[in-house]
Amino acid sequence: MSTIGCNEFLNQLGDWMEGERSAVARAHFRACSECRSLAADLEAIEKTAQSFALDDVKPSPRVWLAVRAQLEHEGLIHPDRQPVASRASAHWFDVIFAAVPRPVLAGAYLAALIAVAAALTGPGTGSARVNNARWLSRTEDATQPLSAQLDTAEQDTFSTLKNADPAVTASLQKNLAIVDNYIALCEKSVREDPQDEAARDYLYGAYQQKADLLAQMSDRGDDGQ
Amino acid sequence: MRTQATQPASFHQWKKAGLLVPGLLILGVASASAGDRLTQHFRVDPHPVVAIHNPSGTVTVRAWTKSEVMVVSDRSTPSVEVDASQTGNRVDILTRQVSDTAAPGDLRTDLEISVPQDAELEIHDDAGGVNVSDVLGDMNVETIAAGVDLEDAAGYLNVKTVDGSFQCVHCSGRIEVSSISGNFRFIDIHSPYVRAQTSTGNISFNGEFLPNATYRLKNYSGVIEVRFSPGDSFDLSASSIRGKVHNEARLDPPSHHHFLPRLGSALFGTLNSGRASVELSSFDGTINILKRD
Numbered sequence: 001m002s003t004i005g006c007n008e009f010l011n012q013l014g015d016w017m018e019g020e021r022s023a024v025a026r027a028h029f030r031a032c033s034e035c036r037s038l039a040a041d042l043e044a045i046e047k048t049a050q051s052f053a054l055d056d057v058k059p060s061p062r063v064w065l066a067v068r069a070q071l072e073h074e075g076l077i078h079p080d081r082q083p084v085a086s087r088a089s090a091h092w093f094d095v096i097f098a099a100v101p102r103p104v105l106a107g108a109y110l111a112a113l114i115a116v117a118a119a120l121t122g123p124g125t126g127s128a129r130v131n132n133a134r135w136l137s138r139t140e141d142a143t144q145p146l147s148a149q150l151d152t153a154e155q156d157t158f159s160t161l162k163n164a165d166p167a168v169t170a171s172l173q174k175n176l177a178i179v180d181n182y183i184a185l186c187e188k189s190v191r192e193d194p195q196d197e198a199a200r201d202y203l204y205g206a207y208q209q210k211a212d213l214l215a216q217m218s219d220r221g222d223d224g225q
Numbered sequence: 226m227r228t229q230a231t232q233p234a235s236f237h238q239w240k241k242a243g244l245l246v247p248g249l250l251i252l253g254v255a256s257a258s259a260g261d262r263l264t265q266h267f268r269v270d271p272h273p274v275v276a277i278h279n280p281s282g283t284v285t286v287r288a289w290t291k292s293e294v295m296v297v298s299d300r301s302t303p304s305v306e307v308d309a310s311q312t313g314n315r316v317d318i319l320t321r322q323v324s325d326t327a328a329p330g331d332l333r334t335d336l337e338i339s340v341p342q343d344a345e346l347e348i349h350d351d352a353g354g355v356n357v358s359d360v361l362g363d364m365n366v367e368t369i370a371a372g373v374d375l376e377d378a379a380g381y382l383n384v385k386t387v388d389g390s391f392q393c394v395h396c397s398g399r400i401e402v403s404s405i406s407g408n409f410r411f412i413d414i415h416s417p418y419v420r421a422q423t424s425t426g427n428i429s430f431n432g433e434f435l436p437n438a439t440y441r442l443k444n445y446s447g448v449i450e451v452r453f454s455p456g457d458s459f460d461l462s463a464s465s466i467r468g469k470v471h472n473e474a475r476l477d478p479p480s481h482h483h484f485l486p487r488l489g490s491a492l493f494g495t496l497n498s499g500r501a502s503v504e505l506s507s508f509d510g511t512i513n514i515l516k517r518d
Contacts, residue, residue: 041478165281165329168351171370175387175405178425182445186508189466198466202445202508209405209424216369216387220351 004028009035017042135194143187143207150210157217164220172217179213182206261303267294267311272362274315275340276347282320282334284350284371288342288359295339302331345380354389363398372407390426408447423447431517434459434501445508452517459501464491467509473516 004012009028016025016039029036154176186203193199275294277284294316298307304327308319320334333353340346345362348355351369363380366373372390375382380398384391388406397415404423411419414432417439421428424445431452434440442449446468453459453474463470466489476494489509505512
């Protein structure tokens with residue numbers, strides 16, 4: 001029988017949690033204590049979550065909105081982000097997320113489970129390619145106008161820096177190059193894996209940094225004049 | 226509210242430092258052209274606001290027990306002037322260029338400022354350095370290339386640099402610091418909230434993990450290093466999208482959850498009862514969670 005590694009097992013973890021367990025996955029599960037432990041953790045969380053679900057009345061949408069607002073307030077999730085979880089794995093993912101009691105812990109597990117969900121929709125299936133294309137399209141729709149605006153602002157800013165302190169100007173330009181380099185790296189990373197929420201987060205952060213830096217450069221240019 | 230300075234402008238004490246060494250001609254000429262010291266005093270009420278805008282030079286702020294702000298400015302040439310004024314309980318100190326022909330180096334001015342311990346500070350210093358010690362009020366510091374060193378600060382600290390480094394020793398207030406290429410060092414910190422983000426800089430954190438506190442350290446590259454003791458208690462989330470995470474903490478569950486980034490590594494877990502929250506993230510940098518020596 002052919003065997004699989006941890007990464008492939010993780011790719012199949014959604015199916016595993018749904019009860020669809022291939023022979024190669026079972027073989028890896030028996031052989032790998034780490035993946036066995038991971039699956040056991042997730043099963044334990046799911047069972048606990050189900051017990052919460054059995055005991056409690058389903059919360060109203062207002063409660064969900066309040067929870068979401070709290071997580072957004074704490075910076076654990078962001079209002080403009082769509083959930084990454086695939087539809088196929090949505091129900092166990094949602095149940096687990098619903099039952100985690102502490103916001104901080106919820107954030108950590110949310111990140112972990114989003115990663116699992118992302119792995120489930122990784123390259124190799126038709127729907128994954130569609131999802132990737134959709135995510136890439138969304139990301140580009142969001143960043144291209146921003147990128148164009150920042151390019152224009154950059155040209156305007158350099159023209160105001162003529163009278164500024166050369167050392168400060170050099171520092172600003174050096175750091176602008178650093179930020180541009182990170183934007184390029186993050187864009188590459190997002191293109192490679194459009195559903196990688198962390199990479200998108202870094203990309204947006206890099207754009208934010210560039211905007212802040214251009215504002216500072218503009219201030220210095222104004223001061224110099 | 227008292228609004229007047231305790232000494233009028235005519236009372237300012239200007240010194241020509243170079244004149245004190247007439248025997249050393251070369252040194253004397255250099256000092257005479259380089260040293261103008263001005264001392265100003267402003268009586269203030271509790272919780273004064275002191276705003277400092279000094280484009281080039283060192284800004285040193287120390288707390289003292291007097292209800293007074295003292296500004297000692299040392300300008301490198303007459304091409305620059307230091308305007309200090311008081312409005313209500315606010316003192317504004319502004320260094321400005323007065324000569325159109327001044328070279329950038331002529332604009333350097335060093336400021337030594339003494340403030341009450343509860344003063345609130347706003348500091349802008351592009352190049353040079355910022356040193357603040359024993360001030361317990363809130364601080365907002367912005368620099369380009371100037372490094373920022375804070376010691377025994379207790380207020381809400383908001384620091385932003387472009388490539389200046391940041392160091393905080395014995396700080397206990399809420400800390401938010403961001404930079405592009407500056408390195409950060411947190412030493413003996415007792416803060417309930419630390420948020421630090423730099424792009425290429427390194428971040429070193431060595432402090433107490435307070436219950437219910439949050440520590441978020443993030444960079445794009447460079448090294449994030451966090452020191453812990455076995456008795457510390459925190460939930461840990463550490464991930465590097467394209468880099469490595471090295472961990473010496475005995476987390477529960479064991480730290481095998483390394484599946485988040487496909488090329489990098491990540492781990493989540495709890496040390497002891499998880500009373501604080503520690504979130505470390507990097508794009509392609511290295512994260513080290515190391516035992517304290």
